[in-house]
Amino acid sequence: xxxxxxxxxxxxxxxxxxxxxxxxxxxxxxxxxxxxxxxxxxxxxxxxxxxxxxxxxxxxxxxxxxxxxxxxxxxxxxxxxxxxxxxxxxxxxxxxxxxxxxxxxxxxxxxxxxxx
Amino acid sequence: xxxxxxxxxxxxxxxxxxxxxxxxxxxxxxxxxxxxxxxxxxxxxxxxxxxxxxxxxxxxxxxxxxxxxxxxxxxxxxxxxxxxxxxxxxxxxxxxxxxxxxxxxxxxxxxxxx
Numbered sequence: 001x002x003x004x005x006x007x008x009x010x011x012x013x014x015x016x017x018x019x020x021x022x023x024x025x026x027x028x029x030x031x032x033x034x035x036x037x038x039x040x041x042x043x044x045x046x047x048x049x050x051x052x053x054x055x056x057x058x059x060x061x062x063x064x065x066x067x068x069x070x071x072x073x074x075x076x077x078x079x080x081x082x083x084x085x086x087x088x089x090x091x092x093x094x095x096x097x098x099x100x101x102x103x104x105x106x107x108x109x110x111x112x113x114x115x116x
Numbered sequence: 117x118x119x120x121x122x123x124x125x126x127x128x129x130x131x132x133x134x135x136x137x138x139x140x141x142x143x144x145x146x147x148x149x150x151x152x153x154x155x156x157x158x159x160x161x162x163x164x165x166x167x168x169x170x171x172x173x174x175x176x177x178x179x180x181x182x183x184x185x186x187x188x189x190x191x192x193x194x195x196x197x198x199x200x201x202x203x204x205x206x207x208x209x210x211x212x213x214x215x216x217x218x219x220x221x222x223x224x225x226x227x228x229x230x
Binding site: 004032034036041042043044045046049051089091093103104106107108109 | 157159164174208216224
């Protein structure tokens with residue numbers, strides 16, 4: 001079935017370090033891909049998205065490229081800050097022309113802790 | 117400001133009681149969703165609704181019920197039949213059901229049942 005696999009956390013980094021959080025997916029059809037961020041005690045916020053192969057989503061210094069050949073959507077940031085500490089969820093969405101509904105399938109989440 | 121509100125933020129109930137979680141959106145979105153989040157896990161879909169007076173079961177609908185009488189509102193009732201109701205509940209909405217429409221999430225309600 002359709003699924004999303006993320007690297008396990010926690011990921012612990014020093015401020016200004018480079019961040020990569022791996023995400024791979026399995027899907028029938030052509031999904032849209034998303035990264036959501038959840039700060040402690042809050043709901044999810046959309047961080048970035050990509051809707052077709054080779055698209056690059058970017059926001060707040062974070063980037064992810066939709067790689068169809070490797071079925072991946074890895075999240076990267078060149079220099080993390082303490083305020084980036086949160087849980088990051090990779091997700092895919094199927095639906096629309098495939099006739100399905102906009103079901104978001106989430107990975108388990110990766111906790112990021114950034115220290116000064 | 118447009119957005120999704122959920123209330124209350126924290127909710128405590130005794131076992132055997134039904135409880136209703138509120139979700140309101142002023143984004144003029146047609147589709148709304150309820151998710152459940154357990155510690156260290158991703159979100160799981162409970163129910164979704166494409167339009168007023170219509171809703172469908174998600175992956176874990178047993179022990180839950182919903183209604184969609186108004187476009188802006190999608191309340192979730194956690195019934196006494198839900199075996200493990202303690203969790204963080206998130207409501208979301210999107211313009212439509214088509215894939216690619218991003219879902220916007222509310223701040224969540226943390227339900228504790230003892």
